[in-house]
Amino acid sequence: MSETVLIRPQADEDSVELKREPYRPARPAPRGPGYVLRHIAGVDETILDWVPEERHRYSRLGAIVLNTGLMAALSMLALLGSHDVPIVALVPAALLWGYVILTFDRWLITDTHGSSGMGTGKFIARLAISILMGLVVAEPLLLWMFNSDVQTQIGKDRTTLLDTYESTLKRCNPLSGEPPVDASGCTKEYVLNVPGSPRPLLDSKVAAEEERDKAKQAIAAIDAEIQRREDLARLECNGTSGRGLTGRVGEGPNCRHLRGETAKYIASSNRPQQQDELNAVTAKIVGIDADISTVSQKYAEAVSKAIKDKVDAKEEKLEKPGLLDQVRALSQLADANTFVLLQSWLLRLLLVVLDALPVITKKLSRPTTYDGLLSRQLVIDEKLHQKTLKSRSDQALGDLDVQIQEIEHSVRVRRERIEEQGRDVEADRQATLDEQIEQLARRLRGDG
Structure with a gap:
């Protein structure tokens, strides 16, 4: 039975006759x-x-x-x-x-x-x-x-990072060599071991100043005691009345005694030696100050150079801006x-x-119409697949049945052959036995 299709006329080159071709598929x-x-x-x-x-x-x-x-x-x-x-x-x-x-x-x-x-x-x-x-x-x-703006923002962020790093280094490493006032965040990374610190000189100055203060206090105590004794002798000699005073004017025994005691105290107090020691300590402090000035200047230059080297090293370690840096910079730009x-x-x-x-x-x-056609095509494909599978399954099962029958037939034939061979062997054995019996019988008859 032929397939019915829609046809459309089409003229040939000479427009002599019409050709017929299927309208669908195109x-x-x-x-x-x-x-x-x-x-x-x-x-x-x-x-x-x-x-x-x-x-x-x-x-x-x-x-x-x-x-x-x-x-x-x-x-x-x-x-x-x-x-x-x-x-x-x-x-x-x-x-x-x-x-x-x-x-x-x-x-x-x-x-x-x-x-x-x-x-x-x-x-x-x-x-x-x-x-x-x-x-x-x-x-x-x-x-x-936004590449140009992003790169600019990244540059600003890195400048801020380096500035913060440098300020932390300066805070944790004062140029004076003294301990930092605020040591928060001064971890091992931020503490520089720069030689030539004026810290020992500063400690020496503090010790010398303490010694000077003690000497001043001692001299002040001696001077106060001398002044007290001189005032007491003067009051006695002037005839001033009061506790411990005679009230007699003139250079009497008590007046001479008090003046003598004052002279003995001055001689025994080592006031000149104390003054010499104070002068020596003061001179020592002046010398330490001069040394501190020289050492501090060199140390400040060394610390400044060490901080600059540290900042430069960190800047060199900064890699080229990556994707995360760019995304972060873009986010900052969007926020601003x-x-x-x-x-x-x-x-x-x-x-x-x-x-x-x-x-x-x-x-x-x-x-679309294409969706409908494809849907129906898929349904047909599924049915064809099922039928094909069933056909192949039936054929495979039939082939297996034939193979099983052939195997069973082969087994029966082999069994029959074996049984036939057994019967032939038994017949030969029986014939041989009959022949032996017959020969034995003939021998027996001949002997008789």
Whole structure:
């Protein structure tokens, strides 16, 4: 029975006669850009030939999916380009990342073909994946767009870091060599062991000052005692009345006695020696001050140089700004500038929408004729698969049954052969026995 098809007339080159060709399926589409885009969209051209009117629809859908892959490749190109990646690895890595995103988006959209509608659960799951991918693609493009501002912000952050480090070093290592007033945070990293500290001289000065103060106190005590004794002798000689005084004017016995006691005390108090010691200590302090001035200047220069070397070493250890540094700087810019914040989120939303657009388009669009054809084709494929499996199963079971029968027949034949061979052996044995008996009988008859 022939297949009934719709036909359409077509004139030949000479318009002499009409050719008849099937109306459906249509001729296969040429392998051009549209074919490639539909392949990206994951459609089956053999099924789409039945509804060629929908080729443009799926070409546009494939273009949307391709755009997400191109944006992902551009994003990776911008990200790697800011890290001095060799050009030999830059382009292949960007293309590979774009291919990965393209493949993932293609799977998201291809999985919806042939269905009568996308359920809410599947739509939300696919939309969440698309949003996540859009955010991943958007961040490198944001860093590329604000690259100059980001680099400036990173420079400011590193300058602040070095300034804070230097101020901590200066606070933990005073130029005077004395202990820091505020030692909080002065860990081993911040304490410098610079030789030539004036600290020993400062300690010597403190000890000398204590010695000087003691000498001054001792001299002051001697002078006070001398003054007291002289005042008492003067009052006695002047005839002043009072406790311990006679009240007699003139140089009497008591007056001479008190003056003598004062002279003895002055002689025994070693007042001149005490003054000499005080003068020596004072001179020593003056000498220490001169030494401290010289040593402190050299020590301050050494500490300043050590701090500068330490800061320079830390600056050299700072690596080239990485991705985390750039993201942190962009976040700081967004916090400080409303325009940057608005633009960054607008770009993120734009890329998220672009990446989620295929899924959103599929959800909002009605099921196409291609979806119905593909759905029925899948049902038929499942039935054919089941029938094919049953046919192969029946054939395999039949073959096994035949093999079993052949094996059983072979076993029966072998058994019959064995039994026949047994009967032949038994017959031969019986014949031999009969012949032996016959020979024995003949011998017996002959003997008789």
